[in-house]
Amino acid sequence: MKYNFYPGPSKIYPQVARYFQEGMDLGIFERNHRSDSFQELFSRTKLLLKSKLNIPLDYEIAMVSSATECWEIIAQSFVQKRSSHYFNGAFGEKWWKYSQKIHPKSIGANFSVNELPQIESLGQTPELIALTHNETSNGTAIPLGFQKDIRKRFPDSMIAFDATSSMAGYEFDWENGDIWYASVQKCFGLPAGMAIMVVSPNAITRAKEIGDEAHYNSFNLILENTRKDQTHHTPNISNIFLLGRLLENVENITAIHNNLKSRKKDFYTDLKKVEILKPLINSSEVQSDTVFCLQGSQESIRMVIQTALNEGIILGNGYGVMKDSTIRVANFPAIPNQDYKDLINFLLRFEIKN
Numbered sequence: 001m002k003y004n005f006y007p008g009p010s011k012i013y014p015q016v017a018r019y020f021q022e023g024m025d026l027g028i029f030e031r032n033h034r035s036d037s038f039q040e041l042f043s044r045t046k047l048l049l050k051s052k053l054n055i056p057l058d059y060e061i062a063m064v065s066s067a068t069e070c071w072e073i074i075a076q077s078f079v080q081k082r083s084s085h086y087f088n089g090a091f092g093e094k095w096w097k098y099s100q101k102i103h104p105k106s107i108g109a110n111f112s113v114n115e116l117p118q119i120e121s122l123g124q125t126p127e128l129i130a131l132t133h134n135e136t137s138n139g140t141a142i143p144l145g146f147q148k149d150i151r152k153r154f155p156d157s158m159i160a161f162d163a164t165s166s167m168a169g170y171e172f173d174w175e176n177g178d179i180w181y182a183s184v185q186k187c188f189g190l191p192a193g194m195a196i197m198v199v200s201p202n203a204i205t206r207a208k209e210i211g212d213e214a215h216y217n218s219f220n221l222i223l224e225n226t227r228k229d230q231t232h233h234t235p236n237i238s239n240i241f242l243l244g245r246l247l248e249n250v251e252n253i254t255a256i257h258n259n260l261k262s263r264k265k266d267f268y269t270d271l272k273k274v275e276i277l278k279p280l281i282n283s284s285e286v287q288s289d290t291v292f293c294l295q296g297s298q299e300s301i302r303m304v305i306q307t308a309l310n311e312g313i314i315l316g317n318g319y320g321v322m323k324d325s326t327i328r329v330a331n332f333p334a335i336p337n338q339d340y341k342d343l344i345n346f347l348l349r350f351e352i353k354n
């Protein structure tokens with residue numbers, strides 16, 4: 001396919017093919033994960049992440065398998081009684097459901113897509129506040145101002161952000177959260193099968209107080225290993241290598257985020273010329289910079305997706321309750337700027353013909 005706007009798994013940076021071959025030539029994929037060459041690779045990759053994404057030096061980075069695994073790790077290792085989940089879409093709700101399997105008293109509260117969670121409803125000192133930084137199912141994001149507010153208001157609570165479709169696209173103010181995580185098949189532009197957890201010193205202290213060591217993926221065990229530049233099990237070595245090579249060559253996150261923001265502005269301006277598709281989210285405060293969600297009639301959505309596919313363009317279908325009424329378009333860094341102009345032209349041509 002010539003174009004891929006699917007929000008995950010999503011377009012992979014084309015240079016990854018070359019990096020993979022390099023990794024093969026180096027033989028790194030077949031090295032033991034306690035060997036010196038792996039430890040050197042892992043240490044370098046974590047440092048590159050910190051420098052390219054502007055992550056504070058005292059935060060720890062761990063590599064696990066998926067964002068779904070992070071849901072479980074957080075419930076096991078950072079929560080004693082209950083976590084408090086605020087969501088407006090399918091991924092946030094799933095996180096809550098997974099947490100409930102471990103802590104049945106975990107709280108889940110809904111808010112609507114053009115609004116923000118009510119801070120008052122969070123109660124006194126929630127143990128852990130769980131928020132989906134970027135809700136991939138509907139193209140909303142938790143704005144920076146709100147992140148700052150909750151951080152200030154709940155200095156003693158853990159705050160966790162699911163940043164699966166925003167990390168490596170957004171420039172974060174990392175101090176606003178204690179746990180940030182993302183799998184790499186979305187905004188990072190890499191093949192699926194790995195996730196990155198970024199954890200604050202406070203969260204590390206909290207995990208030690210709770211003391212969970214009952215699972216192969218108990219965070220305390222993961223931490224002990226990552227501090228030695230090792231992993232708790234044989235990791236996705238190829239993805240760690242690809243991530244490192246990619247990071248060596250991409251711009252700093254400030255430049256990447258600025259480009260995504262300007263592309264988003266142009267896209268929504270151009271979209272005004274298209275009649276059959278309108279933005280689902282109108283509040284610019286909560287409209288995501290990395291996932292565009294567009295609504296239209298079921299008939300036109302179905303036809304646009306099919307016609308696009310015939311022309312070599314993969315669009316994201318709707319997700320969850322909005323499966324048939326929306327289209328999702330990833331605004332991820334691996335996708336070239338020109339592709340968004342081409343997409344608008346496709347939509348304009350589609351309208352003339354249909």
Ligand SMILES: *Cc1c(COP(=O)(O)O)cnc(C)c1O
Nearest residue numbers: 066067068091136162164165183
């Ligand atoms: C895709 C996605 C997930 C699940 O990611 P996996 O890597 O499949 O576990 C979780 N949360 C959000 C916000 C997502 O977009």
